[in-house]
Amino acid sequence: MKTRPMMLALAVAAAIAAPAAMAEGSTADGIAQYRAMLAEGNPAELWELAGEDIWKEKAGPKQASLEQCDLGKGPGVVKGASAALPRYFKDTDRVQDLESRLMTCMQTLQGISPDNFVKGKWGKGEMEKMEQIVAYVVGQSRDMKINVDMSSPQMKKMYALGKKAFFYRAGPMDFACSTCHGEDGKRIRLQDLPNLTKHEGAAAGWGSWPAYRVSNGQFWTMQHRLNDCYRQQRFPEPIYGSDVTIALSVYMAKTANGGTVMTPGIKR
Amino acid sequence: MNKYLMIAPLALGIHLATAADDMTAEFKQMMDGSFESSGIADKHRLYQLDFQAVCSSDRMPSAERLKAIEAEQMKTIRWPSDGKYTGDWKSGEKIAISGRGLTWSDKADTTNGGGCYNCHQLSHTEISYGTIGPSLLNYGKLRGNSEEMVKYTWGKIWNAKAYSACSNMPRNGDAEILTEAQIKDVMAYLFDPESPVNKP
Amino acid sequence: MDQLRRNTLKAGSGLSLFSLLVAAGMVKPGVAEAAWSKAAFEAKKMDAALSALGAGSPAESAEVQLTAPDIAENGAVVPVGVVSNLPDTEEVAILVEKNPNMLAARFMLPAGTEAAVQTRIKMGQTSDVYAVVKAGGKYYMAKKEIKVTLGGCGG
Amino acid sequence: MGNPMRIRAAASDGVTEVKVLMNHEMETGQRKDSSGNLIPAHFITELNAKHGDKVVLQAEFGPSVSKNPFLSFKFKGGAKGEKVVISWVDNKGDSRSDEATIG
The missing domain is CATH 2.60.40.2470 (SoxY domain)
Known part of the structure; x- marks a missing residue:
């Protein structure tokens, strides 16, 4: 918690600097002011707090905690883990993001079926706990550098697939991820759109999700964020933890590499 | 008519496949395994139209390719059946503001919006506008209402791909996002001298 | 409808609970006297x-x-x-x-x-x-x- | 019993600044659910903050305080290691009390 004031100062500075360049005049100033005031107290901390307890609680048919879960830095290591995700895991022979990895841990350690999430509802039941755990885990990488290991062929392949998916246009509105996130300085309504094809934008976007959304008072994981992007693209629904979501995550994380983790973030 | 390019999963292990083909096959398999139908958003929506596939890369297609698509898309434009191009600007404003419709959380009977404000500045008073598309402030005032300008605008709203093959703008008429009557209202919003688009 | 809502509000008012908190020593009596300003909020x-x-x-x-x-x-x-x-x-x-x-x-x-x-x-x-x-x-x-x-x- | 609050209290130059995040729906009673039924009002009505035995703040909220309320205030006094206790009650009679150590 020592690093908090620093983090807040950075968030305020970023909130003031970023939109000023994008929107014009008083509107931009007003919005910057608004964001700076919000950065003061992020309700995502309530999820972090709950998640830390859940991480240590015995749960599921096997009555075990998640304390032996290996997020890539060894069993039980949470500090810095999410800054280095997604990564290739030998035991599952898959590239996994935080949430698909947590599903693996819950299944193997606790006996909790992935169906709870794949068929679950956001904010309900086991999914609510997942969101709290995610908040806790990503908070443990706050202020660290985004650092995904791209050396394995599996990660390289996922990156290539993710890039392809990013530009894939389909559906009744002909949208792709790149429609909104492929150029600098664009916005939807008053929302600045990070250019996820470049380092700066990817660091801002990937680096600030998962986040608390003030519009609905919910905490959104990255899977939820991607799910809603596809909803607005008018695509069919991506399956929770599916390869397209992980491939896109690898594409964004690699592009963001070296940027700062600002999670959990706070968004409109 | 637009042709569909199917992305059904391909059989793996074809001997002659190159690395790029492998990648394409793997990509198709990934997409097929990653999405499911949800509400009105059927899984078929993953199938790409030919121009969607051509416009799905970080590199622009060749000039000839773009021209061919534009010519093809131009044929889809349906001009107003009664020869009238404009309706009610007040309804047009509501359509321009609404971004509803066609998502899996919408219903089949949801009245679709045009979502114009998501990407364009239009009126002098609405500050919450996007910048993916150009500003359309003073649209009618600046461009006048010559037949050419009115027809171009109608066509652009109906199917933007007829004018720019890989445009970010949806095909509001061709893809049945908006009805002919709704498009007339949006046209009035752009051209009517009384519309807040043209009145400070 | 409005009347019903008011009654529910009244019945569920924090006041009684606050008295319990007072009894439990969690809240000083002086605090409990400040009941929710219903008229002003409504x-x-x-x-x-x-x-x-x-x-x-x-x-x-x-x-x-x-x-x-x-x-x-x-x-x-x-x-x-x-x-x-x-x-x-x-x-x-x-x-x-x-x-x-x-x-x-x-x-x-x-x-x-x-x-x-x-x-x-x-x-x-x-x-x-x-x-x-x-x-x-x-x-x-x-x-x-x-x-x-x-x-x-x-x- | 309500969910835990997040409380931060920091003393400097003889003044303690307290920041509180509460876990609460703050439902207005004016919204409808997906089937068109009115969602009943559910919001924190009263809150108080104590430093030792001394009440340092009392507040009353209406339903138009935001979901997961945030509150910040300052009082004179308070030293590192001492406690600040925040308690709230809501219109359904639920309550919560949490404490934080001044840092």
Whole structure:
């Protein structure tokens, strides 16, 4: 918690600097002011707090905690883990993001079926706990550098697939991820759109999700964020933890590499 | 008519496949395994139209390719059946503001919006506008209402791909996002001298 | 319908629970006497809300500062801060003119507590927001217009 | 019993600044659910903050305080290691009390 004031100062500075360049005049100033005031107290901390307890609680048919879960830095290591995700895991022979990895841990350690999430509802039941755990885990990488290991062929392949998916246009509105996130300085309504094809934008976007959304008072994981992007693209629904979501995550994380983790973030 | 390019999963292990083909096959398999139908958003929506596939890369297609698509898309434009191009600007404003419709959380009977404000500045008073598309402030005032300008605008709203093959703008008429009557209202919003688009 | 809601509110009022907290020693008796200001919170007109607060028509004062953004990206969460430089400020209230119920929050400041509070409120639409302050037995206020913008894509 | 609050209290130059995040729906009673039924009002009505035995703040909230309320205030006094206790009750009679050590 020592690093908090620093983090807040950075968030305020970023909130003031970023939109000023994008929107014009008083509107931009007003919005910057608004964001700076919000950065003061992020309700995502309530999820972090709950998640830390859940991480240590015995749960599921096997009555075990998640304390032996290996997020890539060894069993039980949470500090810095999410800054280095997604990564290739030998035991599952898959590239996994935080949430698909947590599903693996819950299944193997606790006996909790992935169906709870794949068929679950956001904010309900086991999914609510997942969101709290995610908040806790990503908070443990706050202020660290985004650092995904791209050396394995599996990660390289996922990156290539993710890039392809990013530009894939389909559906009744002909949208792709790149429609909104492929150029600098664009916005939807008053929302600045990070250019996820470049380092700066990817660091801002990937680096600030998962986040608390003030519009609905919910905490959104990255899977939820991607799910809603596809909803607005008018695509069919991506399956929770599916390869397209992980491939896109690898594409964004690699592009963001070296940027700062600002999670959990706070968004409109 | 637009042709569909199917992305059904391909059989793996074809001997002659190159690395790029492998990648394409793997990509198709990934997409097929990653999405499911949800509400009105059927899984078929993953199938790409030919121009969607051509416009799905970080590199622009060749000039000839773009021209061919534009010519093809131009044929889809349906001009107003009664020869009238404009309706009610007040309804047009509501359509321009609404971004509803066609998502899996919408219903089949949801009245679709045009979502114009998501990407364009239009009126002098609405500050919450996007910048993916150009500003359309003073649209009618600046461009006048010559037949050419009115027809171009109608066509652009109906199917933007007829004018720019890989445009970010949806095909509001061709893809049945908006009805002919709704498009007339949006046209009035752009051209009517009384519309807040043209009145400070 | 409205009557039903009022009854429910009354029945479920925090008052009795607060008494329990007092009994449990968690809250000092002095606190419990401050029951929720139902009339002020349920007032649907500005002057009614002010009179329920006992504020009458407060004078505008430069010594009351209302800190809020000019524009709120989302009306669900609008950060608002009030600072009073008036001596003996004992109470601060935040009201939103165009909300269905004007009064959002009221703060009682014992001696030793600075007249500087911040919270976050909901706003249904662009509106004037009022900070009403009681200092030395008199009421003062400051106001500011906050614009509430429309949401993002798909809404 | 309500969910835990997040409380931060920091003393400097003889003044303690307290920041509180509460876990609460703050339902207005004016919204409808997906089937068109009114969602009943559910919001924190009263809150108080104590430093030792001394009440340092009392507040009353209406339903137009935002979901997961945030509150910040300052009082004179308070030293590192001492406690600040925040308690709230809501219109359904639920309550919560949490404490934080001044840092």
